[in-house]
Amino acid sequence: xxxxxxxxxxxxxxxxKCQVACSFKHxxxxxxxxxxxxxxxxxxxxxxxxxxxQCEEAxxxxxxxxxxxxxxxxxGVIELDEEKCIRCRACVAACPFGNITYENTSNxxxxxxxxxxxxxxxxxxxxxxxAYIDVPDEGHNV
Amino acid sequence: MIKLTIDGKxxxxxxxxxxxxxxxxxxxxxxxxxxxxGIDTFSACRLCTVEIRKKGWTDDYSKMIASCAFxxxxxxxxxxASEGVxxxxxxxxxxLMARCPDSExxxxxxxxxxxxxxxxxxxxxxxxxxxxxxxxxxxEKVGTCAISTNQRGTTKRVGIPFGEATDCIGCLSCAxxxxxxxxxxxxxxxxxxxxxxxxxMKKCTECGKAHVTVDQVAYYVKKHSMPEEHFLICDDCKQKxxxxxxxxxxx
Numbered sequence: 001x002x003x004x005x006x007x008x009x010x011x012x013x014x015x016x017k018c019q020v021a022c023s024f025k026h027x028x029x030x031x032x033x034x035x036x037x038x039x040x041x042x043x044x045x046x047x048x049x050x051x052x053x054q055c056e057e058a059x060x061x062x063x064x065x066x067x068x069x070x071x072x073x074x075x076g077v078i079e080l081d082e083e084k085c086i087r088c089r090a091c092v093a094a095c096p097f098g099n100i101t102y103e104n105t106s107n108x109x110x111x112x113x114x115x116x117x118x119x120x121x122x123x124x125x126x127x128x129x130x131a132y133i134d135v136p137d138e139g140h141n142v
Numbered sequence: 143m144i145k146l147t148i149d150g151k152x153x154x155x156x157x158x159x160x161x162x163x164x165x166x167x168x169x170x171x172x173x174x175x176x177x178x179x180g181i182d183t184f185s186a187c188r189l190c191t192v193e194i195r196k197k198g199w200t201d202d203y204s205k206m207i208a209s210c211a212f213x214x215x216x217x218x219x220x221x222x223a224s225e226g227v228x229x230x231x232x233x234x235x236x237x238l239m240a241r242c243p244d245s246e247x248x249x250x251x252x253x254x255x256x257x258x259x260x261x262x263x264x265x266x267x268x269x270x271x272x273x274x275x276x277x278x279x280x281x282e283k284v285g286t287c288a289i290s291t292n293q294r295g296t297t298k299r300v301g302i303p304f305g306e307a308t309d310c311i312g313c314l315s316c317a318x319x320x321x322x323x324x325x326x327x328x329x330x331x332x333x334x335x336x337x338x339x340x341x342x343m344k345k346c347t348e349c350g351k352a353h354v355t356v357d358q359v360a361y362y363v364k365k366h367s368m369p370e371e372h373f374l375i376c377d378d379c380k381q382k383x384x385x386x387x388x389x390x391x392x393x
Binding site: 007009038040042048050059062063065066067068081083084085086087088089090092093094095096097098099100101107 | 178179180181280283284285313314315318319353354358359362366368372373376377378379380381382383384385388389
């Protein structure tokens, strides 16, 4: 069964807990600016979390010269193999949504891997704006 | 499947797996500087040298091999830190210290093996290049092939052919992957300079941030037949735009 992050912008209160949880999961430190998910502030207590959409026809995947970005696994996730990445950042330039980024502190490209099956952003989201849901095999949503 | 023992621990790997990868599977760390999973094997640094004994060999016979390139074989015995291996590694690091006396990275390796200074004479003039060719192989993978090793023997160096970086697109992959920080570049937010070539930057049409070089965009558009619009704005602004799209869909 494919699972995806479902984002409901109207429920987001711009608390950025998802960013904190994401940075702790991947960098073992509370540095929200290094997170793979980003909340775009729209107003007071109003934000929109933006995270990798795991596109079906992914631009990042098609430009990767080394195969570091691997085609969707059984869970429908495009994973980045850091060992194969040569930091050419073609994927960063190619992603039309800005959801794959170059992280300057660790000098690595990073993208959402859905925490290998337990996305921390969804676990820590207090309002349910980010939820990890099952999707039918045919369906694809954001 | 192939079954071999590394430092007395047995491991099973598929055919064609290198000794280095097999050791990694066991969590045994072998120093390897020029090995990179994303690019072709080159076996330049030799720091990953290990001792092997194959099936049928007598106990008094063994061989030194570069583990990054050597495929694992059935019933092979591997020794990653034997007396002979450590001796070779120390000699290599000793030579690298003489080659790159200013490299902090090489000094770090030397300290790990208890070497404080080289027993050879320092190279003059010296730079930080250890000739691992990671940069040229990365450039090859990107597809530009703008840099290569030039000349041979003691004058061998990494560089651009005939003094002109015609094919370089200024992606900085070579510099970002250089293990010793030998490859230098400057980026002042307006122009980027590397390999004696100055690159004009593409500025984000929304925030003005220079995010890619004009040559990079031309290269990606041509190579991957991608629309140029993908490269008009920087990743931050793309994300903002994505958020706006979400907002308009959900409202």
